[in-house]
Amino acid sequence: RASLLVLSALLLGLAALARQNGFILLPVAALCLGLIAGRLQSARAGWRHGAGLLAACLMVMVSANFALGLRGDHGKGASDQLRLAQTYDLVGVVRLAPSIRLSVLEQRAPHLDAMIRKDGVALYSPHLVDTLENSSALTDAIYHAPPGAIFAQWRQLVFAHPGLYLRERLAVFRWVLAPPDLLVCHPDVVGVDGPPAKMKALGLQPHIRAQDRFLYFYVANFFHTPVLSHLLYGALAILFLILLAARGAPADIAVAGLQLAALLFALSFFVVSIACDYRYMYFLDLAAMTGAIRYFSPSLKFLGPAARPAGDDVPPPD
Template identity: 45%
Template sequence: MLSQPYQKEFRRAPAVLTAGVLVGGFVFSMAMTLPGELSYDSVIQLLEGRTAAYSGWHPPVMSWLLGLADAAWPGAALFVLANAAMMLVSMLSLLRLSPYTSWAAPVVALGCILLPQFAIYQGIVWKDVLFANAAIAGFIALAQAAVRWPELLWRVALLATALVLLIIAALARQNGPIMLVAAAVSFAWISRDQGAAATRALQAGGAALLIALSVFGAASALLHMRTLPARGAAKQLRVLEAYDLVGALTLDPGLQLPELRRSDPSLLDAMRSARSYYSPVRSDTLARAQTLQSALIHAPDDVLHGPWRGLVLHHTGLYLRERAAVFQWVFLTPDLSRCVPYVVGLRGPAPALRALGMQERVDSRDEFASSYGTRLIGTPVFSHPIYLTLALLEFAFLLYRRRIADGVLACLLAGGMAVTASFLFVSIACDYRYLYFLDMAALIGLFYIAGDPRLTDGAARTRKTWAVPEVA
């Protein structure tokens, strides 16, 4: 029979091994991708961060954070390190949510770190990666607060950390605020678990949502003070509206848009002539329709609001058909080669690169990363439906088991699925990164469950582990 100290060390072995695997994965990813994989958008955002002048074409929080990192260490390397380290620390902290770690944990951890979602994506300077990492880290902080609730200082510190991370996530994507709603539901779950009545728990969740939205609004206002005029959100909305309207005209050439015919008949004619350029794969193809682009340049930003609203309200079936065709590409990615599975190296517009003092780069490590990812294209590794199925199974398991932190992780998964569903209405391209958060949420859920997959014997022990000793 094993001695008592040896038994204790043996029980710790899976956690120690898992931590080693995760740290090794972090080192592998950074060794392969530093000083960061940058695309056209990444370079523009880095320049915006350095100059503190934001175009608003992308949520400015990404440019702001890149600017902070660039000021300390020129380039994007510090940002990449900090972003990837946030994911590493979050995953390591999951091992603290239960006093028990199974031998499945290091196996799942090894599988995760070898996936391109970890090995390659964690080194890519994309807002999608920031959004996923910050949202996941925020929910893990909430889960930690749930199990350490009796310890006031830890509770306050962890809740504050969760708030900051979730605000960053909400600012990083246009549909990011969905995760604030999921976090509020999670907070209501925690309140209920701590003994609050159902009504009080709902009130707590509502109050948490109001606080989060207030901070989000204030942060947005501060960032938009540095946003250049006549750019940004209004232009993005018009791209979506034009894309939907041209798509609807392509599906139904006889579609009448009376409001646009009255307000700008030449723009309507340009949209009809642009139908041959329309593709549900991405909106960029419409850039080749010169007549349409010229008409849009000379039209006011709000010219399409009414016609688009009319399409949605009066031709709902047609609108949903057009949106479904676009969503099919972003969710199913029928031809992944057309959907930018990942990027490697450094590429961007020449003027921006000159302003940054940078040059285009594709070195041997970039080529290795590209080769690494290419081998996995066409496999389930790059399949959003697989990750959605995994997330649904995890969600059901967590709600059935109902440990202290299970509800928080279930809300993370639900938020990931809600963000995915929102792309039915906002997607304008099939880039794989758009649903990266779904993949990562499912993988984090799998890692969490693998750490302690038991249906029983965990909840009470977890509560006891973090309870404050009673004072006689």
């Protein structure tokens, strides 16, 4: 069991690194393990297991980030992306309320303030931040703004005009969760392609195989159906979270935790989303499917028992 817990911590820590908001999984996993250990052993064991898993996962994440940093750009890329994402919110709010003043930028980055109103508003799209990069003048203004100016303006906007901020984020989140035009959000991507310079550096040629075409047209059969609806999977995740938590077997608690983690992960895109790619919500979709398998197939041995028989003796506390 100890080896399985170590493996779980390693895999969970690496999974949390897959996206910037993946850390949301960790406290939910720690809570579920603590509840399971608390029921099977003692409250003290529950706290020990939960805290241990959380600490181990954090160690994995810190170690992996350190190792990746040795081969990376020392955070410059992440910093640039954060600037762009915060500017995206500023542009969206100015588009909703053209008369709003960005007082921090007026004082510290007046050129960026002007470019937001000139090029940013014209290029803004709630489904993709990349449209802002079609203006080299706006992009240059973003990356040459004084350090901290964009964040200070974004923070002031959030606290001074929360209603406008929420309206802007709601429009962006809608494109992620329930896109008005699914095809814009790349639900079905096959083959090998990319920027010519990078393809050349990797020694690759753009190509699409017969298998790729078959896969594309297979998935295309489900366009505009519930099969490719994050809303449906979100509703199912809520349903199985309730049903599995109520049933309460150890395996049920684990899979219920998966539903909760997926729902929180999906909701986090309300704050962090900058594009509507369908793949961003794969975790929610797969979690809901896993919940259905667990609930309707409790007899599968690898999923654990459906419920503990009434009257089973509880092992003595540690």
